[in-house]
Amino acid sequence: MRRLSNQIGHSWLPSRERRLRLLVAYACLGVGIAGCGGGDKPKEAAKDSPATAAPAGPVKIGFINSLTGPEAPIGENLTNGAQLALEDLKARGIAVELIKQDDVGKPQVAMSAMEQLTTGDQVSAILGPYTSANSNAVAKLAQQYKVPQLIPVASKDEITRQGYDWVFRLNAVATQYAHSLIDAALSFGQPKSIAFIYESADFGTSVSAAGKLYAKEKGLAVVADETYQKGAPDYRSTLNKIKGAAPDLVFMVSYVADAILIMRQAREVGLQPQAFLGGGAGFETAQFESERDISNLVFSVTQWTPGMDWPGATDFAQRYQTKFGKKPTYHAACSYASLVLLGETAAKVGGDRKKLRDALAEGSWQGIMGDVKFESYDGYTQQNRHEMAVIQYQNGSSVVVFPPSKAKAKAVYPFPGWK
Amino acid sequence: MSSAVRTRVPLPGVGASSLRSWAAALLVLVCALLFSLPFWVTKPYLLHMGVLLFLAVIQGQAWNILGGYAGQHSLGHAAYFGLGAYTTVMLFERAQISPFTGIWLGVLLASLVSWGVGAITFRLRGPYFVLASISVAEIIRLLALHFKDFTRGAEGFLLSALPAFQLGPLEIELFSKRPFYFAALLVALWTTLVSWLVQRSKIGYYLQAVREDQDAAHSIGINLQAYKCLALVISAGFTAWAGGFYALFVKFIDPETVFGIDVSVQILLTCIVGGIGTLAGPALGALLLVPLSEFLRNPKGLVQLGLLSSDSSLVRLVEERLSHAHSFVYGLLLVVIILFSPEGLWGLVKRWFAPARGEG
Amino acid sequence: MQMFFQAVLSGLLMGGVYSLIGIGLTIIFGVMQVINFAHGDLVMVGMYVTWLLFSYFHLDPFLSIVLTAPLLFVLGAVIQRVTIQRVLGAASENQILLTIGIGLLLSNTAMLLFTSDYQLLTTSYSSSSFSVFGMSVSQPLVVAFAITGVVAAGLYAFLMKTDTGQAIRATAQDREAAQLMGINVSRMSVLAFGIGAALAGTAGALIAPTYYIFPQVGHAFTLKSFVIVVLGGMGSVVGATLGGILIGIVESLAALYLASGLKECVVFGLFLLLLLFRPSGLLGRART
Numbered sequence A: 001m002r003r004l005s006n007q008i009g010h011s012w013l014p015s016r017e018r019r020l021r022l023l024v025a026y027a028c029l030g031v032g033i034a035g036c037g038g039g040d041k042p043k044e045a046a047k048d049s050p051a052t053a054a055p056a057g058p059v060k061i062g063f064i065n066s067l068t069g070p071e072a073p074i075g076e077n078l079t080n081g082a083q084l085a086l087e088d089l090k091a092r093g094i095a096v097e098l099i100k101q102d103d104v105g106k107p108q109v110a111m112s113a114m115e116q117l118t119t120g121d122q123v124s125a126i127l128g129p130y131t132s133a134n135s136n137a138v139a140k141l142a143q144q145y146k147v148p149q150l151i152p153v154a155s156k157d158e159i160t161r162q163g164y165d166w167v168f169r170l171n172a173v174a175t176q177y178a179h180s181l182i183d184a185a186l187s188f189g190q191p192k193s194i195a196f197i198y199e200s201a202d203f204g205t206s207v208s209a210a211g212k213l214y215a216k217e218k219g220l221a222v223v224a225d226e227t228y229q230k231g232a233p234d235y236r237s238t239l240n241k242i243k244g245a246a247p248d249l250v251f252m253v254s255y256v257a258d259a260i261l262i263m264r265q266a267r268e269v270g271l272q273p274q275a276f277l278g279g280g281a282g283f284e285t286a287q288f289e290s291e292r293d294i295s296n297l298v299f300s301v302t303q304w305t306p307g308m309d310w311p312g313a314t315d316f317a318q319r320y321q322t323k324f325g326k327k328p329t330y331h332a333a334c335s336y337a338s339l340v341l342l343g344e345t346a347a348k349v350g351g352d353r354k355k356l357r358d359a360l361a362e363g364s365w366q367g368i369m370g371d372v373k374f375e376s377y378d379g380y381t382q383q384n385r386h387e388m389a390v391i392q393y394q395n396g397s398s399v400v401v402f403p404p405s406k407a408k409a410k411a412v413y414p415f416p417g418w419k
Numbered sequence B: 001m002s003s004a005v006r007t008r009v010p011l012p013g014v015g016a017s018s019l020r021s022w023a024a025a026l027l028v029l030v031c032a033l034l035f036s037l038p039f040w041v042t043k044p045y046l047l048h049m050g051v052l053l054f055l056a057v058i059q060g061q062a063w064n065i066l067g068g069y070a071g072q073h074s075l076g077h078a079a080y081f082g083l084g085a086y087t088t089v090m091l092f093e094r095a096q097i098s099p100f101t102g103i104w105l106g107v108l109l110a111s112l113v114s115w116g117v118g119a120i121t122f123r124l125r126g127p128y129f130v131l132a133s134i135s136v137a138e139i140i141r142l143l144a145l146h147f148k149d150f151t152r153g154a155e156g157f158l159l160s161a162l163p164a165f166q167l168g169p170l171e172i173e174l175f176s177k178r179p180f181y182f183a184a185l186l187v188a189l190w191t192t193l194v195s196w197l198v199q200r201s202k203i204g205y206y207l208q209a210v211r212e213d214q215d216a217a218h219s220i221g222i223n224l225q226a227y228k229c230l231a232l233v234i235s236a237g238f239t240a241w242a243g244g245f246y247a248l249f250v251k252f253i254d255p256e257t258v259f260g261i262d263v264s265v266q267i268l269l270t271c272i273v274g275g276i277g278t279l280a281g282p283a284l285g286a287l288l289l290v291p292l293s294e295f296l297r298n299p300k301g302l303v304q305l306g307l308l309s310s311d312s313s314l315v316r317l318v319e320e321r322l323s324h325a326h327s328f329v330y331g332l333l334l335v336v337i338i339l340f341s342p343e344g345l346w347g348l349v350k351r352w353f354a355p356a357r358g359e360g
Numbered sequence C: 001m002q003m004f005f006q007a008v009l010s011g012l013l014m015g016g017v018y019s020l021i022g023i024g025l026t027i028i029f030g031v032m033q034v035i036n037f038a039h040g041d042l043v044m045v046g047m048y049v050t051w052l053l054f055s056y057f058h059l060d061p062f063l064s065i066v067l068t069a070p071l072l073f074v075l076g077a078v079i080q081r082v083t084i085q086r087v088l089g090a091a092s093e094n095q096i097l098l099t100i101g102i103g104l105l106l107s108n109t110a111m112l113l114f115t116s117d118y119q120l121l122t123t124s125y126s127s128s129s130f131s132v133f134g135m136s137v138s139q140p141l142v143v144a145f146a147i148t149g150v151v152a153a154g155l156y157a158f159l160m161k162t163d164t165g166q167a168i169r170a171t172a173q174d175r176e177a178a179q180l181m182g183i184n185v186s187r188m189s190v191l192a193f194g195i196g197a198a199l200a201g202t203a204g205a206l207i208a209p210t211y212y213i214f215p216q217v218g219h220a221f222t223l224k225s226f227v228i229v230v231l232g233g234m235g236s237v238v239g240a241t242l243g244g245i246l247i248g249i250v251e252s253l254a255a256l257y258l259a260s261g262l263k264e265c266v267v268f269g270l271f272l273l274l275l276l277f278r279p280s281g282l283l284g285r286a287r288t
Helices: A001-010 A016-038 A072-092 A107-120 A132-145 A174-188 A200-219 A236-244 A256-269 A286-291 A313-323 A330-348 A353-362 B015-038 B046-068 B078-093 B099-121 B126-146 B176-199 B202-212 B214-219 B222-249 B256-259 B262-273 B279-297 B299-305 B314-321 B327-342 B344-360 C002-032 C041-059 C063-080 C094-114 C139-161 C163-173 C173-180 C185-210 C216-231 C237-257 C260-276
Strands: A059-065 A096-102 A125-127 A150-151 A167-169 A193-199 A220-226 A251-252 A273-280 A299-302 A362-369 A370-375 A382-384 A389-394 A397-402 B165-167 B170-172 C129-132 C135-138
Touching: A059 A107, A059 A330, A072 A096, A072 A256, A072 A313, A072 A330, A096 A107, A096 A330, A096 C163, A107 A125, A107 A132, A125 A330, A132 A150, A132 A200, A174 A251, A174 A273, A174 A299, A174 A389, A193 A200, A193 A236, A193 A299, A200 A220, A200 B126, A220 A236, A220 C260, A236 A256, A236 C002, A236 C237, A236 C260, A251 A256, A256 A273, A256 A286, A256 C129, A256 C135, A273 A299, A273 C129, A299 A397, A299 B327, A299 C216, A313 A330, A330 A353, A330 A362, B015 B046, B015 B176, B046 B176, B046 B202, B046 B222, B046 B262, B046 B279, B078 B099, B078 B126, B078 B222, B078 B256, B078 B262, B099 B126, B099 B222, B099 C260, B126 B256, B126 B262, B126 C094, B126 C216, B176 B202, B176 B222, B202 B214, B202 B222, B214 B222, B214 B327, B222 B256, B256 B262, B256 B344, B262 B279, B262 B327, B262 B344, B262 C094, B279 B327, B279 B344, B299 B314, B327 C094, B327 C129, C002 C041, C002 C135, C002 C139, C002 C163, C002 C185, C002 C216, C002 C237, C041 C063, C041 C094, C041 C185, C041 C216, C063 C185, C094 C216, C135 C139, C139 C185, C139 C237, C163 C173, C163 C185, C173 C185, C216 C260, C237 C260
Parallel strands: A059 A096, A059 A125, A125 A150, A150 A167, A167 A382, A193 A220, A193 A251, A251 A273
Antiparallel strands: A299 A389, A362 A370, A370 A382, A389 A397, B165 B170, C129 C135
């Protein structure tokens, strides 16, 4: 083309100007197509108003979860629990369409997932997300877009202390985690001091903040307060520092990979308190349990265990084990119970968001998580008063050791030391 | 243009007058379309993408002034982006200062900080400067993570409801994406204008001299430190505005999201892919990268726009296999562009026009 | 005082691994004058390869180095030959951008293949430790340190005593003169990148038992290895060795006495100071 141009001069090939004109034409055409695709109603740009129209057919529920990312191993439990719930609902003739979105463990991704689900897919309600940080972010949007949200397992207190009447939470809150753990430790022995090590985002910070407050109330001396960043797997210096403070109790709040590494490195540096207190999450997973060298005699607070005497709990555990090849964690149970009650209630009101919200606020349910009722008390709104238990890993499996009414075994306290 | 000007190294974008009038017409047409878009398009997703696009253009044009014209490839612009974001948010959440004022304070702070950074790091050349710029951004990020009482550390800030924007007698509520769209578009155009002015001015020539050969420029009396700092300050200012705007638009920030090295790499990528050192480069780069990455992240968005049917196999393929592939595609583009067309897309466009250079 | 020595010891052991990564980078820089931004991602590849060999073939991570290192060598050689070779003459900025792009490709391929879930390697000795003068020492890290020592010594011998090694050093010293002396400098470049990659992969294999593995794990190593290389002097193997150990100790002490959140800040601050006041490092030759 170049050669021809130079030889012939003003050739029949498009000159620069003609090419430019063509470009302008194509641009107009392209934008026109996009515009036709984009515009439908000649009305105002969509305001964030609630769509309360009830869709025909199955009820649509949006499920935001950490499908990939560092939280994924636990997120998987939530997915599995939800799947069992869908099966059960189907068996009862309730048709639910679960639309899943991955939040990659990041709040801003959870927020865009939320927007997609509410304005794009027009779901009737949102289940999830998993982490406290993401749940808080989505709760804000749920309130803004007026879509009912049921939080299955995120613990940060603040989420249900903001007066959001579109947000409901099934599980017990961070303060409860701290109270249960510390009360348990105080019932087994007479510790005098406590050290905290926790992940630096919402979950870790909220549970340990509650822990520090309660510890002081109970007269325990807080001798160390260490945070760590996600993705920074060398805790040796921090654990060393904690060891130097010689605490009676070590209170840890972590997700899966950190929980395992912290315990490994605690063993390495020879940290030996009277008890290791794990704040749920990473400390309450099958993976942690299987690392017998390091999980032995660690305590963890939990929302649910298979041995609980709630209706259908054992049965659920067996089915989960059969279907997925491992024991369900409390995350799975929470997710199952949440979706069952959400699906049921949504179907009853025909998928209408406002009616669903009202039904959730007024209803009560019994299931594998015990009695569920969303109440407002002590500054919490629409919070289910869920009881927690404390388990200890003994001989490779977890047993409930607190509260005494639910205990199935005696706690081994103090920690006899690393072998 | 006189022939005396012609004998100098031609600045990109300068051409024959008829070409220029057509290019100007194209520009006016595009602007008109962009401004009128929200009135005849109602899907909020398109506006959302538009905002992201304009944001990328702002960041790209800003970086280009330092990286393209002056040749100082900073990989630490996330520092200024984050400073803008955090200043705006912290002033709003903690001191109840209106975010519309806060954002400008963020710009001011970032400019001051950048001046300091420039004073320290500009004595380093080439790759050493790049490494230093990364270090500065990382230090700021780590400090933001560490001083939790001040910045809320890794928890970040979730914004409370934004007040309405007062424009004279008009009160603009910020529920929908439209006001964000217009604000971003205006600033994108403004940044492009500033870039164009810098390019054509004496400053632009000096920066170019610095880029081509620092020592020679110094030997003819150009104050290297002053001009490089000037470029950095302008660049940092616009980047900080983009950061503050991002915070108000997305409503959640944490140190990783706004100070992370990914931000710096993305800005760099926009300019490299589009064409470094050119006016159209950042715009072209943004035009390619933003829709691409949005599509990979959220293929259903295009379904919403009506461009694809919801059960098309392409959507399913992306959803199942490529949903986090946008970074991969970035890497691929970067490698391909550097190897085969270091002048980026604009370079390709120019080559398409080049045969007719002998004319007019 | 006990804690001080414990911190120094832990830092020393970690530093050994850092050294290995730094040596790889310094060889690449020495021979090609290219700052390899993908270096940390090569470490990541080494970690994933180790994890795969362990998960599917139950191969012990330390033993699997025999497979991992050659694999990474080939990967490095291919990368060099296909991409970096082409930009050796171009502006250094372009080279940096190219290696950034390669790094992105590596980490994102890992993400597409393995998702960004954190993977853990659990061996029988993953949490073992023994006691030395009342200080606890991580068993896997001691083995890693020992292996690093052996590899570094072997590398040094290779560079000093063998013909190929000396050819590489000659290319690093003066590329044109080496070419005039009949050395195939492009082949040396490929070798250098391959060796650098192999070292990075070996380092990955060594720390795999004690870290968690995810696609972005390399980034922290990339930045740290730059600090090490500048500290030790670009192009100096001995310098990188010492630099790595020094950085390991500094980091460990910073975590103990300041706060774990600030330890990397200290390293970067040190880096800036180095760049400004002593860019040739401890043992390097001054380069313009």
